[in-house]
Amino acid sequence: MSRPNTALLAAALTLALGMASPSAQAASAPRPDPYPSTYQVIASPAVLLQGATVLTGTGERMEGADVLMVEGRIAGVGVNLSVPANTTVVDGRGKWVTPGIIDVHSHLGVYPSPGVRAHSDGNEMTAPVTAAVWAEHSVWPQDPGFNAARAGGITSLQILPGSANLIGGRGVTLKNVPAVSYQAMKFPGAPWGLKMACGENPKRVYGDKGGPATRMGNVAGYRAAFIEAAEYLKKNGSGNDSTSKKRRWGKQAEGEGESAGKQDLKLETLAGAINGDIRVHIHCYRADEMATMLDLADEFGFRIAAFHHGVEAYKIADKLARSGTCAALWSDWWGFKLEAFDGIQENIALVDRQPGSCAILHSDSADDIQRLNQEAAKVMAHAQLAGIEIAPERAILWLTANPAKSMGIADQTGTLEVGKMADVVLWSGNPFSVYAKAEQVYVDGARVHDINDPSRRATSDFMLGQPATTGGAL
Amino acid sequence: MTSLAAAVLALCAVPATARELLIRNATVHTGASPATLTNTDVLVSGGVIRQIGAALSAPASVRVVDAGERRLTPALFGGITGIGIEEVSGERSTVDSRLGLGAAGMPVRPEFDVTLAYNPDSLLVPVARIEGIGWTLLGAGSDSEGSIIGGQGGVFRLDGSADPIGPKALFVDIGADAAGLSGQSRAAQWMILDQLVDEVRGRIPLDAKVALLTPAGRKSLATYLDNGGRVVVGVDRAADIRQLLRWSAKHKVRIAILGGAEAWKLAPQLAAADVAVFVNPLDTLPAGFDQIGATPENAARLAAAGVAVGFSQSGDGSHNARKIRQAAGNAVAHGLPWDLGVAGLTSVPAKVFGVTDSVGSIAVGKRADLVLWSGDPLEVNAVATQVWFDGKPIQMRSRQTDLRDRYLQPTVPAERGGLPPAYPAAVR
Numbered sequence: 001m002s003r004p005n006t007a008l009l010a011a012a013l014t015l016a017l018g019m020a021s022p023s024a025q026a027a028s029a030p031r032p033d034p035y036p037s038t039y040q041v042i043a044s045p046a047v048l049l050q051g052a053t054v055l056t057g058t059g060e061r062m063e064g065a066d067v068l069m070v071e072g073r074i075a076g077v078g079v080n081l082s083v084p085a086n087t088t089v090v091d092g093r094g095k096w097v098t099p100g101i102i103d104v105h106s107h108l109g110v111y112p113s114p115g116v117r118a119h120s121d122g123n124e125m126t127a128p129v130t131a132a133v134w135a136e137h138s139v140w141p142q143d144p145g146f147n148a149a150r151a152g153g154i155t156s157l158q159i160l161p162g163s164a165n166l167i168g169g170r171g172v173t174l175k176n177v178p179a180v181s182y183q184a185m186k187f188p189g190a191p192w193g194l195k196m197a198c199g200e201n202p203k204r205v206y207g208d209k210g211g212p213a214t215r216m217g218n219v220a221g222y223r224a225a226f227i228e229a230a231e232y233l234k235k236n237g238s239g240n241d242s243t244s245k246k247r248r249w250g251k252q253a254e255g256e257g258e259s260a261g262k263q264d265l266k267l268e269t270l271a272g273a274i275n276g277d278i279r280v281h282i283h284c285y286r287a288d289e290m291a292t293m294l295d296l297a298d299e300f301g302f303r304i305a306a307f308h309h310g311v312e313a314y315k316i317a318d319k320l321a322r323s324g325t326c327a328a329l330w331s332d333w334w335g336f337k338l339e340a341f342d343g344i345q346e347n348i349a350l351v352d353r354q355p356g357s358c359a360i361l362h363s364d365s366a367d368d369i370q371r372l373n374q375e376a377a378k379v380m381a382h383a384q385l386a387g388i389e390i391a392p393e394r395a396i397l398w399l400t401a402n403p404a405k406s407m408g409i410a411d412q413t414g415t416l417e418v419g420k421m422a423d424v425v426l427w428s429g430n431p432f433s434v435y436a437k438a439e440q441v442y443v444d445g446a447r448v449h450d451i452n453d454p455s456r457r458a459t460s461d462f463m464l465g466q467p468a469t470t471g472g473a474l
Numbered sequence: 475m476t477s478l479a480a481a482v483l484a485l486c487a488v489p490a491t492a493r494e495l496l497i498r499n500a501t502v503h504t505g506a507s508p509a510t511l512t513n514t515d516v517l518v519s520g521g522v523i524r525q526i527g528a529a530l531s532a533p534a535s536v537r538v539v540d541a542g543e544r545r546l547t548p549a550l551f552g553g554i555t556g557i558g559i560e561e562v563s564g565e566r567s568t569v570d571s572r573l574g575l576g577a578a579g580m581p582v583r584p585e586f587d588v589t590l591a592y593n594p595d596s597l598l599v600p601v602a603r604i605e606g607i608g609w610t611l612l613g614a615g616s617d618s619e620g621s622i623i624g625g626q627g628g629v630f631r632l633d634g635s636a637d638p639i640g641p642k643a644l645f646v647d648i649g650a651d652a653a654g655l656s657g658q659s660r661a662a663q664w665m666i667l668d669q670l671v672d673e674v675r676g677r678i679p680l681d682a683k684v685a686l687l688t689p690a691g692r693k694s695l696a697t698y699l700d701n702g703g704r705v706v707v708g709v710d711r712a713a714d715i716r717q718l719l720r721w722s723a724k725h726k727v728r729i730a731i732l733g734g735a736e737a738w739k740l741a742p743q744l745a746a747a748d749v750a751v752f753v754n755p756l757d758t759l760p761a762g763f764d765q766i767g768a769t770p771e772n773a774a775r776l777a778a779a780g781v782a783v784g785f786s787q788s789g790d791g792s793h794n795a796r797k798i799r800q801a802a803g804n805a806v807a808h809g810l811p812w813d814l815g816v817a818g819l820t821s822v823p824a825k826v827f828g829v830t831d832s833v834g835s836i837a838v839g840k841r842a843d844l845v846l847w848s849g850d851p852l853e854v855n856a857v858a859t860q861v862w863f864d865g866k867p868i869q870m871r872s873r874q875t876d877l878r879d880r881y882l883q884p885t886v887p888a889e890r891g892g893l894p895p896a897y898p899a900a901v902r
Contacts, residue, residue, distance in 0.1 A: 113759040114766075148759055200564070314881050315895075334874070335598070335793035337564030344874045350881060367756050367789070374800060377854040385848075385857050386878055434803035434854045463760070468712065468736055468767035 035136065037186035039175055042446035045088050046070040048081065049426055052092030057099040057400040057415035061393035067097050069422035072444035077416050090440065096431055099400040099416050100155025100176075100423030100443065103369050104281070104328045104407055105308050105362035109159055109174075109182065110135055112143030113366060123162035124169060128206050129225045131194065132265035133169035135161045139182040144460040145366040150176050150449045151457075152370035153431075153438035155423040156187060158407055160308075163197035163283040164205045166212065166221040170269055171195050171281065173407055175423075177443050178458040191408040193305070194273045196222070198284035198293060199339045219292060226300040229270030235261075236271070279305035279408055281328075285339035287315035294323055306406040308362060309333075311343040314350035317357065326358035326406040327351045330368075331375040348376075348398060349383035349390060358405060361398040372399050377432035392432055493521040493865040495842065496532040500541035503851070505548045505820030506835040509813040516546065518842040521864030526838060539846070539860070547816065547851050548836050549608020549631075549843035549861060551823040552795035553786035554706065554732060554752065557610050558596045558630060559588050560792050573625055574617030581655075582670065582686040585694040586625030588614045589638045594630075598792060600872035603632040605796035606845040606858035609833045611823070612638075613706070614645045621686075622652045622663050623670070626694065629829050631843065633863035640829035643730075644698045648709040648718060649764045664717060670695060671725050700726045704827060706752075711764040712736035719747055730826050732786055733757075735765035738772045741779030750782040750826045755805035756797075757788055773818070774809030783814060784822040803852035815852050 047069045054065040056077060068076035070084070083089060110122040121138035124130040139159055149157065154176050161168035171193035174185040198218065207213040212221050272278035280297070284290050284307045297304050306326035307313065311334065313320060313327040320327050329351065334343025352359035361376050363369035376398055380390045404414025413421045422445035428437045440456075441449035450456035463469060495518040502511040517525040517532055532538065561568035570591035573583060589612060602610070609632060614625030624645035628638030647655070648663055656662040666686070672678050673687045674696045680689060687695065698705050705722075709715055710733045719740070722729045731737055734751040737744060744751060753773050760766045769775075773783045785801050787794070798819065806815040824834025833843055842865035849856030861868050883899055886892025893902050 114762045116762065144760055314878075317881075332794060332797065333790070335562055336790050338562050341562060342877055344878045346878050346882075350878075366759055366761075370758065371756075371800075371804070374804075374854045378800070381848075381855045381857050386882060432855055434800060434852060435807045437807065463766075466760075466766050468739070469769075 035183060037188045038181070038183045039186055039188055041072045041444040044072070044446040045086060046084055047088045047090060047442070047445065048083055049090045049092045049097050049424070052095045052097045052426065054097045054416065055393050055396040056417070057396055058417065059393055059397065061391070067416055067424060069424065069442060069445040072422055074416055074418050074420050074422050076418060090426065092426060094429070095439065096427040096429060098396050098425050098427065098431060099414055100425055100441065101153040101372050101399045102403040102407070102414060103154055103157040103363050103372065104306060104360055104403040105364045106157045106159055106369055107162065107364070108145040108149060108157065108366060108369070109139035109141065109143045110161070112140045113145050123164035125164045125205055128165055128202055128212060128221050129167045129266065130165050130169050131167045131225065131269040133161060134172065135159045135170060136172035136182050136186065139172070141179045141182050141185060142460045142462045144463055146176055147178065147458045147460055149369045150441055151438060153373065153425040153441055154369055155441065155443050156409065156413055158193055160193060160195045160281060163201045166197060166202050166218055167225055168195040168197060170278065173409060175443055177448055187409060192272070192278045193281045193407065194269060194278045196280065196282040198282060198289040199286065200337055215289070219296065222296055225270060226274070229267050229274055230300060232264060232267035233271045233274060274300055274302045276303060279406070281306050281308055283308045285309050285311045287312040290316060291319065294319070294325070306360060309364070311340045311347065314344060314347045317351045317354045320351065321354035321357040324356070326360055326402060328360040328362035328403070328406065331361065331378045345379065345382040346386050346388070348379045349388050352390070352398070353388060358402050359398050360402045360406060362403070373431040373436065374434055380432060392430065395432060494519050494533070494536045495862065495865040496530065496536050496538045497546060497844070497846070498538060498540050499543055500546035500846070501543055502526065502836055503545060503547045503816050504836045505816060506837055509816070513543065516836065518865035521841055521866070523836060523838055523840050523842050526836065541846055545847045545851055546836070547845050547847065548820045548834055549845055549863070550606050550799065550819040551784070551834065552602050552607035552610035553791045553798045554613040555610045555795050556613065556792040557598045557602055557632065557795060558592045558594060559612055561596060561598070563790060571613060572615045572617045572620065574619035576619030581619070582621040582623050583625060583688070583691055584623050584644060585688065585690040586614060587642065588612050588625060589628040589642070592630060592636065594634050594636045597873050599632050599634065601874055602795040603861055603868060604858065604870045604872050604875070606847070606851065606861055607795050607798070608632055608843045608845070608861065608863065610795060611643060611827055616647070616655055618654060620655060622647050622655050622666065629827055631833065631863065639832045640827060641703055643704045643706050643827060646705055646707045648707055649711055649714050650762055660714065664721060667721060671699065674699060698727060701728055705729045706732050708732045710735040712739040712767065714764070715740050719743055723747070733788060735772065736767040738769065738775035739767060741776050741781055744776065745780035750784055750822060751776055752784040752786040753805070754786060754788045755801045755808065770804065770808040773805035777810055777814050782822050782826065783810065784818045784826065799852055800854050803854065806852055812852065
């Protein structure tokens with residue numbers, strides 16, 4: 001199976017080093033980001049993880065293989081890679097290496113620990129459509145959950161607004177590095193997400209506050225919002241084809257085109273979703289509602305990057321695959337509300353078996369984000385019971401490549417391919433075991449977590465000097 | 475077909491009525507001592523375990539299952555849950571585990587007994603039991619109009635039987651989560667608990683203006699004082715646990731702790747007081763100011779000090795009772811000896827809740843509630859391949875496996891005459 005590419009190493013290195021640095025990448029957003037990423041790669045020596053079982057995230061599994069990280073990039077993956085000078089060599093024998101885990105659905109920072117009222121910053125529950133808000137402006141970088149997630153192998157994650165609203169606002173993608181500001185975590189060049197929600201939550205929150213009170217009210221709300229956005233796009237001189245639409249929108253943003261009046265934060269976000277600059281992520285449990293949302297997307301000419309939660313995704317797995325829509329799912333959550341009543345543990349497996357599918361394991365939980373590998377293992381075990389064999393090299397896609405794809409960062413991370421960001425986890429064993437631990441976690445080649453090296457374990461400011469965390473009796 | 479699935483099918487083929495059974499060549503995790511017996515046979519007759527040993531001889535009629543050295547455990551404890559008294563958490567009309575009579579002016583009702591609401595036909599029962607979860611302690615809690623006394627629950631086997639086994643347990647909540655039920659101060663929780671004891675002891679007349687308990691409430695609460703029934707206290711902060719130890723010693727209340735995120739700080743005191751702690755090893759974050767000291771090593775540290783450690787969940791432990799194995803596995807991954815991980819799902823809860831005669835161990839004379847596993851029962855990559863209650867195999871089916879099977883088979887397009895999945899698979 002393994003395909004050593006030692007011979008290509010030199011060329012690969014050139015390619016890696018020749019790539020644009022993250023900070024120099026052009027943002028794909030229609031307007032320049034007024035809250036730009038200040039993320040900086042932590043300079044690190046070259047590292048060679050040697051002799052491990054490597055899951056590349058491309059569907060391949062290599063035994064006794066090496067992963068070389070140079071200047072923050074994957075510089076080689078294969079058997080018996082040569083060791084460049086000044087390289088730190090890590091013995092990976094008996095261990096496993098995977099791409100860094102990516103969670104497409106997290107509320108770390110916006111619903112941080114401790115979960116007190118003062119920290120409740122995830123749902124702008126003041127109107128059904130709050131497309132103007134950006135989750136990044138709620139992120140508290142000191143949330144201890146970021147560190148716990150990193151210890152579980154999480155290297156990138158999308159922070160989304162909550163699901164109280166029909167359209168909750170923009171999500172942001174972060175590199176999971178400790179920082180004082182969220183800008184210093186912001187994934188350079190990653191597109192924003194737009195968080196939308198189907199079903200029970202908006203009904204519950206707004207049912208006695210002027211609506212929507214029903215699912216039909218929900219859909220009317222989405223449509224009204226996108227009708228406004230389409231009008232906004234038109235005023236900004238959009239053409240019929242998306243290319244010219246995008247170009248003129250960009251020009252206008254730079255003050256070169258016709259003026260359409262003052263900037264509207266809400267409509268700008270929705271217009272960005274229509275244009276494809278902002279990726280649409282929809283909290284939607286039921287199969288029938290997902291089908292409705294696919295029609296909504298067609299009506300207004302946008303694409304849905306992923307349905308999140310999708311407890312009934314297995315009922316329309318073929319439709320999701322055909323439409324190129326990812327399904328970001330839990331392994332076993334069900335029954336906590338009626339729209340989650342039909343949850344089954346094989347959901348991800350049934351979605352995954354469709355040709356062209358994009359199955360994702362997401363957390364939506366400060367607890368589960370620490371153990372997405374275990375969540376995947378549960379799906380594999382139950383799929384096997386139903387006669388569906390899923391190999392580790394396939395299951396890892398749910399945690400790395402597929403979330404990266406839905407978040408628009410697959411060209412940068414999510415697989416162990418030469419030239420990509422060196423976001424890498426060294427596991428103590430097969431990661432699909434309850435006993436496996438992320439021993440070392442690398443973000444852009446920097447060792448940001450090490451289970452055996454206390455100097456490489458981050459502590460949130462909040463946890464400093466907390467007597468309750470130290471040993472001994474009271 | 476995998477060998478695993480084939481084995482399950484073979485098991486399903488035998489009649490499900492008899493209670494005679496010989497399981498051959500199992501790795502038996504007894505839940506008791508000795509913890510593990512390899513290459514061992516277990517003989518069941520009349521629903522009761524009769525013999526445990528090597529190469530047992532058996533009556534000709536007995537049904538024989540070759541375990542092939544796979545692991546056999548007692549049916550597992552599912553934690554403190556609302557299985558059978560909760561169908562859909564978000565639909566209040568389907569939830570019977572919580573009381574809120576405050577608006578009626580009678581907020582403290584220890585006589586509230588959730589076992590009376592138990593529905594053996596709940597969908598949650600088969601969902602849990604096909605995962606090897608054989609029994610649970612029903613918990614009672616309070617709505618916002620309730621009190622820090624949640625009420626009483628009891629142990630149910632998940633075999634479809636309608637009545638609880640063993641004694642009742644009383645539920646109490648202490649700490650920040652319950653502050654809203656005690657005038658916004660945890661200090662008031664001890665004030666209220668002391669007053670309730672005064673009422674039970676007759677130091678406050680029934681008709682006193684301040685009296686909180688009904689006559690039935692006094693009678694119920696009395697059974698939990700003076701080393702009576704078990705009181706399960708939900709509490710996390712170490713300082714609160716210290717007060718709890720003082721309070722329970724003073725009034726001779728036999729407690730167990732539920733949660734106990736910071737219990738490890740008082741491990742020696744808990745061991746000395748013989749207080750078991752039901753931890754959730756998946757709670758590792760400082761989720762609130764009562765859990766600043768949360769650590770994945772909680773279980774390991776408690777056990778090292780000699781505390782009996784059981785498991786329970788803090789989130790949706792009713793629907794996802796099956797996740798308790800993962801919780802135990804994580805405790806083991808963080809230092810708890812493996813045998814104690816199994817004990818926390820079997821003998822520890824059975825002993826604490828007074829049901830060792832019925833559940834929690836594989837021993838001669840015990841009823842045969844058993845589970846055969848595809849691998850390590852604490853592993854996320856293992857599943858229960860067969861569950862027996864009283865030596866009788868259950869059908870390894872639930873509404874969830876029915877849903878799975880309905881959509882497992884690809885549909886035939888309508889233009890080729892295919893019927894929708896709503897029709898039986900046989901005609902599609």
